[in-house]
Structures are given as C-alpha cells and as structure tokens.
Amino acid sequence: ALYTNSLTLNQVLAHYFMGLIGVMPSNAVPIITDQPQPQSNIAGGTVTFSASSVSPLVTTNQWYKKGVLISGQTNTSLTLTNVQSGDATNYSVRFGNSNGSTNSVSATLTVFGSGNSLQWSPNANSGVWDAGNSANWINLSNSLQVAFNSGDKVLFDDTPGVPTTVNVNGAVAASVITVDSSTNNFLINGSGPLTGSGSLIKKGASILTLNVPVSSFTGPVTISGGKVVAGYYAFANSASITITNNSTLDFNGSTMVNGTPITVSGNGMGGAGAIVNSAFDLYGQVLNITLAGDTTFGGGNRWDLGVGSQISGAHNLMLNWSYGEWNTVTIGANVTGITLTNGNFGSKNMDTTFQNPGTVFTVSTNCQLVFWNGG
Numbered sequence: 001a002l003y004t005n006s007l008t009l010n011q012v013l014a015h016y017f018m019g020l021i022g023v024m025p026s027n028a029v030p031i032i033t034d035q036p037q038p039q040s041n042i043a044g045g046t047v048t049f050s051a052s053s054v055s056p057l058v059t060t061n062q063w064y065k066k067g068v069l070i071s072g073q074t075n076t077s078l079t080l081t082n083v084q085s086g087d088a089t090n091y092s093v094r095f096g097n098s099n100g101s102t103n104s105v106s107a108t109l110t111v112f113g114s115g116n117s118l119q120w121s122p123n124a125n126s127g128v129w130d131a132g133n134s135a136n137w138i139n140l141s142n143s144l145q146v147a148f149n150s151g152d153k154v155l156f157d158d159t160p161g162v163p164t165t166v167n168v169n170g171a172v173a174a175s176v177i178t179v180d181s182s183t184n185n186f187l188i189n190g191s192g193p194l195t196g197s198g199s200l201i202k203k204g205a206s207i208l209t210l211n212v213p214v215s216s217f218t219g220p221v222t223i224s225g226g227k228v229v230a231g232y233y234a235f236a237n238s239a240s241i242t243i244t245n246n247s248t249l250d251f252n253g254s255t256m257v258n259g260t261p262i263t264v265s266g267n268g269m270g271g272a273g274a275i276v277n278s279a280f281d282l283y284g285q286v287l288n289i290t291l292a293g294d295t296t297f298g299g300g301n302r303w304d305l306g307v308g309s310q311i312s313g314a315h316n317l318m319l320n321w322s323y324g325e326w327n328t329v330t331i332g333a334n335v336t337g338i339t340l341t342n343g344n345f346g347s348k349n350m351d352t353t354f355q356n357p358g359t360v361f362t363v364s365t366n367c368q369l370v371f372w373n374g375g
Contacts, residue, residue, distance in 0.1 A: 013056060020314055021333050022358040029102045029333065030055040030095040031314075035292075036078075036107035038222075038242070043084055043111055049091050050077040051104050057097040064092050066239055067259065067288075083111050085175070088197045088219055090240035090261050102334075103312065105290040106240045106261035108220035110199045115151035115175055116141065122161035129188075130169045150196075151175050158183050158204070168192040168212045175199075181206040182226075188212050192232075197239070202228050202247070205269075210234045223247045227269045229278075230254045243274050244292070251303060253280030256287055259308060265293030265315070273298025273320055284327075291315040291335065297324070304346075305329045319345060325372070328353055335359055340367045348372035 001015070010025075017025045030053040039047040053059060063073035066089045070078070080087060090106035118137035123145065128134040132147050137154070139146045148154065153176040156166070166188045173196030179186055182204040188194070193213035202208050202223045214234035221228075221241045227248040235241060236256050243249050246266040268274040276299035284306035291313025297320070304325040311317065312332030318339045325346030331338075333355035339362040347369060363369045 010056070013054070016054070021356055023333070023356070025056045027099060028055070029100040030057075030059050030097055031334070032095060032102055032104050035105045036091060036093060038108045038110070040110035040112065041083055044082055046079065046081045047083060047109060048077055048079045049093075049107055049109075051093045051095075052076055053095040053102065055095070055097050057099070060096045062094045062096070064094065066090055067092075067261070080109070083109065085111055085197050087111060088199065088239070090220060092261070102332075103290075105263045105292060105313070106288075108199070108222070108240050108242065110176070110220065112153065112175060115149065115153060116146070117153045117155070118146065118148060119155045119157065120159070120162050120166070121145055122159050125163050127163035127165055128167050128169055129172055129190075131172055148172065148174070154178070155180065156184070156186050157181050165189055168194065171195050171216075173198065176201065178203070179206075179208045180204050185209070193217070202226060223249055235260065246271075246274070248273060249275050250299075251275070251277040251282060251285075253277065253282065253301070255282060256285050257306075259286050259288050261288045261290070263290045263292050264295050265291065267296040267318075268298065271296070275299075276321075277301045277303035285309065289313075291317060294318075296320055311335060319343070326350060331355060331359060333359075337362065340364055340369065342367065344368040344370065346370045346372055 013025045032053045034052040036049040036051045041047050061074050063070045063078045088111040090108050092106045093104045094101050117140040121138045125136040135145050135147045150173045154174045156179045158181045164184050168190040175198040178201045180203040185207045187209045189211045195216040197219045199219045200221045203225045205226045207227045209229040211231045213232045220239045223243045224245045229250045229252050233254045240261045243264040248268040264274050266274045273296045275297050281302040283304050286308045289311045294316045296318040299321050302323045307328045310330040314334040316336045320342045322343045327348040331354045337360040341364050
C-alpha cells in the first residue's frame, strides 16, 4: 500500500495484524516476532533463550521445558546455568494477553559431554558399534583406533571405505551422533538400542535409515540434509525434531503419539515432502508441529493426526499424499493457508479447531475433502 502521509503506530500495527492473521490488534493474541533459537554448550556452561512478541495489550510470558511449565520463568528470556545432560531438551515460551495465547517454536538445547570425538573408521572396521569392545573408531584428538565409550561424540561421513551398514550390539549412548554424508547412505541396524539424551544431527544429501530400537532415545533430532528413515518407533520420545533445508523425515510406519514438537519447513528431498510416511498406515499420530516456512507433507501411505495435535506458524502448508485424516487438530490462527495438492483429506470433528475462521483450505483438481462428524 502507498500513502501520501505517514501512518501512526496504531495504523502500522493494524496493517501488520490484519495482513498476517486477518484480525485487528485489539482482538488478537500476541504475534511472535522473534522466535527462540537453538543453543548449545558444554556441560556446566550457561545458555540463554530469548524471544519477543508484539501486541497493543498487556502481555504475559511463560517458559516451558519439553512442554512442562518452568516455575518463575516469566521474562522474555530464559537463562540456564550449569547445564547438564538432563537439560538437553526443547524449550519454548507462551505469550499471552486478554484474548488468548501464542506458543513459540521449540528451540533445542544441545549439551556436549566430556567424551572423546570419534570418527567411523575405514580401516579394520568390523561394522559393529558397541560400548567398550570393538575398536572401529578413530579418536580425532590423536588419530588412534579405539572403541566407543558412553558419552563419546561420533561422526559418520563420506570417508571412502567405511562400512555403511552399522550393527549396534547392545545399548549405546552417544552425547552427539552426527551423520554428515552426501554419498554414503548409512543403515544403522541391530538389536541396539540407541539410547540416552544426546543429540542426533543429519547433514548432507544422503539417506540415513534407522533399523534399530530408538524408543529410549530422548535427545533432540536435527535434520538439515537428505532423508532420515525412521524405524522401530524412532524418535517417539525425542525431545524435539527440527527439519530444514528441504530435508525429509520418513515415519516409515513408526507411531508418534507423545505430542513430539516438530519444527519444519520446505518441500523435502526431491519435493516429496518434509514429513512423509512410506510404510504402513498410521492412525492417531499426536504431534505439535510448527511451520518455520512454507511446508509440504507427503507420502504414499496414510498418516493421520489425532486428538491433541496442533499445527501453527505463519506459513502455507501443502498436502501431497494419498490419504490423511485429522481428528480435532488445532490449527493456529497464524497459519496462512492449507492446500490439498494430491489425494484425499478427511476432516473429522474440525468444526471449531481452526483458531482463525478465515484460514483458506484449498482443494485442488481431482482431490477430495471429506467431512466426518461435522463440518
């Protein structure tokens, strides 16, 4: 819009709110202008999360640790001192006013342990990852071939000659698992489990397949390249999942029912979707999804969102799948629009779950929207 005169603060604020959520500021919940960002430090260190919002009304703030209220933390910033492995989880803040509240994205804290930094070795490597027995790793501090011990940081990369099938024998708990590869597609296999509160980081254009029990893994997951194919209910108890840079998380038939916070953006690997399901139909998934950018969900197999799930974020969502059903899923007031570009969509008990009734749901040619139990 062009004007012949300068606008007042209230007029600018009105444009901002109407443009984003179609509601005047006096009738709206706070809009978050700066989201909390991921933090990391060594054990014993100090980190600070911060966020900000805009609202013409009196605003309150409340910080949460993995969805649980942190008593007394009601400022726009949260400082944690002497962080330990138990603090390695996701943090968020809720801004509120007399009209309601807005939840921020979940920001992950990574706490680095005191263990060694190890690289998967290309030499005399049996392909076994266990604790204290198989010397299949290179200690990056002295280049010696060593065995893994709990708390070590491990790296799988594109080093030529490394075994790309990794057999996990017995429980292993790394402080950080990094898979940074573009040509080596790794399969982590075996009875496992992968466990502990360390973080898992996937970089590069390759595919990481987890065919090992991961349900006891409680750390944060960051996927910024390629694809992670989850098996054995992988990440069901993870602190948080972040998907960026057109990478993909494939549920691969793994159920997620604990309200796991997922921050996601992009169209995914090859444009197939940032979140997909390629095996077994999934019913009643419970997820807390924040759109950090325009996002595509996909997959050849059905995956539903059940009661308790929510989607928020001031961006567009595209559904490019065969079929999915949402049952009483809360759609945040700031969600710009939802477009069904392929397949069918079941809307169940969704009469009042759109926080902004003006949100546009577009059904593309040859797609179908089905209303179940109300419309």
